[in-house]
Amino acid sequence: MSLINVTNVTFAYEGSYDNIFENVSFQIDTDWKLGFTGRNGRGKTTFLNLLLGKYEYNGQISASVEFDYFPFHVEHMDYHTIDVVGEIYPDYVHWELMRELSLLKVEEDVLYRPFGSLSNGEQTKVMLAALFLKENRFLLIDEPTNHLDMEGRKLVSTYLRGKSGFILVSHDRAFLDNCVDHILSINRANIEIQKGNFTDWRINKEQQDQYELAENDRLKKDMKRLAEAAKRTSSWSDAVEKTKNGTLNSGSKVDKGYVGHKAAKMMKRSKSLEQRQQSAMEEKSKLLKNVESSDSLKISQLPYHKSLLAELDGVSIFYGDKTVCSGISFTIEQGDRIALSGKNGSGKSSVIKLICGEDMSYTGTFRRGSQLRISYVSQDTSHLQGNLTDYAREHGIDESLFKAILRKLDFSRLQFEKDMSSFSGGQKKKVLIAKSLCEPAHLHIWDEPLNFIDVISRMQIEELLLEHEPTILFVEHDREFWAKMATKVVEL
Structure with missing residues (x-):
């Protein structure tokens, strides 16, 4: 050791x-x-x-x-x-x-x-x-x-x-x-x-975050109460001080020593409240520095005029003389979250390309709904370069919405000024996912969307899909994501 x-x-x-x-x-x-x-x-x-x-x-x-x-x-x-x-x-x-x-x-x-x-x-x-x-x-x-x-x-x-x-x-x-x-x-x-x-760490992290959030709320309430009390005490002190040079209703003179002592006592109390306020502010400033933001995401999927979006019946796909996969049969219906499963090389990406409309050699029956709009996230991020503003304009998506989604996925504003080629692998993947969430589509197809993506962002994406229930076909090897998301599994 x-x-x-x-x-x-x-x-x-x-x-x-x-x-x-x-x-x-x-x-x-x-x-x-x-x-x-x-x-x-x-x-x-x-x-x-x-x-x-x-x-x-x-x-x-x-x-x-x-x-x-x-x-x-x-x-x-x-x-x-x-x-x-x-x-x-x-x-x-x-x-x-x-x-x-x-x-x-x-x-x-x-x-x-x-x-x-x-x-x-x-x-x-x-x-x-x-x-x-x-x-x-x-x-x-x-x-x-x-x-x-x-x-x-x-x-x-x-x-x-x-x-x-x-x-x-x-x-x-x-x-x-x-x-x-x-x-x-x-x-x-x-x-x-x-x-x-990891699970041990995550449980501890969540408990610490919950404790800090509760402490933050308590201190906020304390600070508000202390501020109001300090304001009242200061007002009382000023009012008492003003009576020093006055006379009582009976006409006798005010006891200046007593009044001065009372005012000083109130001033001391006011100072004590200020110190407690300052102490609470310092305590509060130490909190929430490690609480991760994980705002919820949204997806606006277009309704399709039929329940059936696509169908494959006995489909086999070829590259030249090589059979990539054979005997593939399944349907994509509105609301399906389909996990396309199989070992590497079993033809998952080829099936995705066929559904997306690429020119593929195949036998069997393949039907795709007319005017079906698909939003696709590819495995590959190597093509990403240039700035995010130009990228949004090039793909016809709302720039402010696109950047708002990236902010929720933990992009700093400074990141928006950089060239995408300098982004980390996970940040590049988030660009593709944010673009997909901005695109009006009937069907989302995501090919290994979570490669390089951090755990908190994975959980945000899980919550998005569970809450909005879009129609999606995905390939993913993260067991937890796969188990939570899939309503249907197609094994190649």
Whole structure:
């Protein structure tokens, strides 16, 4: 066991006015299985890069271990996988590699195929196996679930549960719960570490937030009551002071000493009330700094003139001579929330493209309602560049509504001035979702919408779909989202 010490670390990107981290200090035990969470754009990947020594910063990071980053950058995708493993870890022992691959259900023949020919899930598993072979290393695992289907996520989380000495960035709640024993969270105002899995952390966070909100309400009421009392006391004090130089109704002179003493007593009480007010204000100012805003979202779906929007009956889709999927039969009716399920490569994206109207080679019967308007969120965000104002204009959506939705999804106003190409993966995905929520449509089709999206935003999207019950077809590998949302499951 050894410690990674982070002491008074402050960091900002060159040319930026805002610090990403400011005087951050904490310790990490190198035996921990550490889940790393926080809203998009808070600096999770930046912190991993600081550990890797990629940026200059103020403060100190000390560790007796070396750090490795996942995903490993593979320069030669045409090399055989076994040679790529040799690039990751030249001193690997073959039987140890086979043991790790066996735990991840990866067949040995994968090693003798070009790395680029492997599926994203296979590449993820091979890289993890090779990196965990290294000794005296602390592994920084950055969002491995984005390329894993539901079965792959379960397998990899079980594999990680048997390991120790890593930081895992993931927004998949079930995945984190299965394999971590501590949570490192980047909050609005600080960074904290807590023992337990993600659910433990979330319950504690909600209890703390509820306590702070209740305290905030109590102090607001106290401050109002104290202000009114101070105002009354001050008025009484002034009134009494004015009688010093007057006479009583009986004509006798006022006892100035008594009146002065009474006025001074009232003034003292007024000062005491002011101090209590100030104390309450200071106490209140310490609250709510880490309470996350999660305003509810809205979706305005157009009503369609028929209950049936689309139908597939015995559909098989082809790319050239290759059959991508076959025998697909299901209907999309108003109010359906359909989860399109299946392993990576089973044809989910091809089915989506067909329904969206792309020119696909297929057999069987496919019917789509006339004048059906579809709003589509793709997996790919690489095309996003330029500013948000131009993007809204280009897609014919209401700019103020678009930006209001992004604000609810935790975009700062400063973010609106940046080029979209500089956004984090989660922020780019939020742009696509916000656009989709602005588009008038009869049917929403979302292909892996939650990749890179932070947990709080996932829960906002869940609440949106449960409250407004739009007609939606989606592909998603987050088990909790899938289980809550789907009214119908189509298994490929």
